[in-house]
Each structure stands twice: as C-alpha cells, then as structure tokens.
Amino acid sequence: MTMREIMYREALREAIDEEMQRNGDVFIIGEGIAERGGSYKVTEGLLAKYGPKRVRDTPIAEAGMIGVGVGAAIAGARPIVEILYVDFAMLGMDMLVNQAAKFRLMTGGDGRVPFVMRTQGGAGGGVAAQHSQSLEALFYHIPGLKVVMPSVPADAKGLLKYALRQDDPVMFLEHKHLYMTKGPVPEGEHIVEFGKADIKRPGKDVTIIAWSNMVPRALEAAAALAEEGIEAEVVDPRTLVPLDKDTILASVARTNRAVIVQEAVRRGGVASDIASIIQEEAFYDLDAPIEIVAGLNIPIPFNLELEKASVPQKDDVIRAARRALHIQPMAIAAK
Secondary structure: OOEEEEEHHHHHHHHHHHHHHHOOOEEEEEOOOOOOOOOOOOOOOHHHHHOOOOEEEOOOOHHHHHHHHHHHHHOOOEEEEEEOOHHHHHHHHHHHHHHHOOHHHHOOOOOOOOOEEEEEEOOOOOOOOOOOOOOHHHHHOOOOOEEEOOOOHHHHHHHHHHHOOOOOOEEEEEEOOOOOOEEEEEOOOOOOOOOOOEEEEOOOOEEEEEOOOHHHHHHHHHHHHHOOOOOEEEEEOOEEEOOOHHHHHHHHHHHOOEEEEEEEEOOOOHHHHHHHHHHHHOHHHOOOOOEEEEEOOOOOOOOHHHHHHHOOOHHHHHHHHHHHOOOOHHHHHHO
C-alpha cells in the first residue's frame, strides 16, 4: 500500500471526488462551496470538474439546504450538505431529528435516507460562542443518526467514503483545527468502516479515550506521560454511532484505568455515556474511578485565553491520568 502525506482537508476532498466519480447520484450543496471552494477549501476544484448541477452554492439558509438534502436522499440521490458551522445545524433540526432519523422506521424499513451532513465544530481561533460549539451529543442522542468524528486524514477519507455509501443519515463532524494537519493516507481506494475504533498509541498503564481534536491532545499527553514512565494507551472511537465498545472495554481490561476526553461541555456529554458503559460492563477491571476531562459548562468565550481555559488542554489530560494512577504531583516531582 503506497502512502503519502496529505492534509486532512485534502483527504476529505479526495473522498468526495472519488465518490462523485464512482456514483453520479452524489452531489454537494452548501454556502460558498462551489466557486470559492469552501471556507476550508475542502471542495476546491470540484466545480470545474463536475459542474454547477452537482456542486452547488446555496443562500445562507441552513434549514432550506438540510431540507433539500433530506428530500433528495429520500428521492434516491446521495447528497452531501455542507454546513459552515455545526452551531448552524440547529436551524435544520426538525429535518434531521423528525424526518431523516425516523424515515426508515416509519416506512417499515423500506425507506432509505442516504444523506451526509458535513460540518465543523469545536473551539479555537476566537470565533466566540455561536461558532465554536461541540454538539456531537445532540446527534448521538437521536436514534437513526450515525455520528462520525475523524481525527486524522486517513480516517477522514476512509470514513467519508464509507458514509457516502450508506443508506442512513450520517452526521460527519470535522474540527476547524484539523483541516491543515497532515498525516499518511493510502493512495487509491481507502475505506474505513463505521464502528471500528483505532488504537492510536498502545500502552499498559491507563486508557485514554478521545475523539476529533482531543486525539492529538491525548497523544501529546501520552508522550509527556511516557517521560514519567507511564505508558498510556490512546483509543480513538472514530465513530460515536455506532460505537466500538468492545475495543474500549478490551483496552480498559488491559490497563485497569480509564480517562475519557471530550471537548464538549461535561453536562450530558458522550463521555458520560461511555463512562456508564465501562462502569456497567468492566467494573471489576477497574482499579480506579473513571476520569472525565471535558469542557466547562459555559458558552465558549470570545477572549482567546478564556477560550483556551474552557476546553481540555494537554495538562488537564495528564493530571487526570495521574489521578487514575493515584500519583500525586509531588511524587512526580520527586521522581
């Protein structure tokens, strides 16, 4: 398998390009995604290749474009709807929650909604409370929706290609700080199935479960912990729905400790649900309470320093891992 280093956004573009070549029913709509190539340049060059019928700019009307996408999917097309910020997806929640997510059940299993909503979220860059939220828990809570949150370019490409071949609605959530990151991606056909977590770093002392932009934070923390002689295993679920709980539970069984890291606010988050799964199904494997590292229960501040303080950083993950291992800061300093 030939590998090359490309950016996260380039991996997404490759996935869209390859699936548009493969299937004429795939098209993409969104704000500024055609002539401008998207705010994050994911769709750059696709208009020239596929024309305005399959790469189409829309007005600033999120409810309208999500409604068009869901309707087109029900009618047999395979739309990608790009929403500039996940915060704005709230304008189309009726179509997502009451139409797309319920259609298969309400048609007795005969209906299909091959719909992909691509959007980005997360803090960073000082774009304030209405442009910085991590809202995966809202979609995670809705039966019928699949939730995907890739952290590296290879996963971004493979998961998006897989998403575009599904017959159910997929919420494909990217992070604004990942678009310019680079990583190895296989040339040619590359598919990553849903529901298969990836161990981004093996270890034996503590399991750190993280997704999206918290994966690089977890890996930075694991590297720092390694200098203290602590071997942390970093598990990336890649998809939250479906969730690969078997890989998570197997890792906890090896390390006997769990730290769960989410950028979203702590209250009502996915981390709490994963913690409940570990508590229910791996209680006797645990040698310490489960640690959750999460965003503060506040809107994201505009001020850059306050924004940074409101979401998990590397040192927060390190401290949680030390607590799970019953290591006090003074003991580390002495060591």
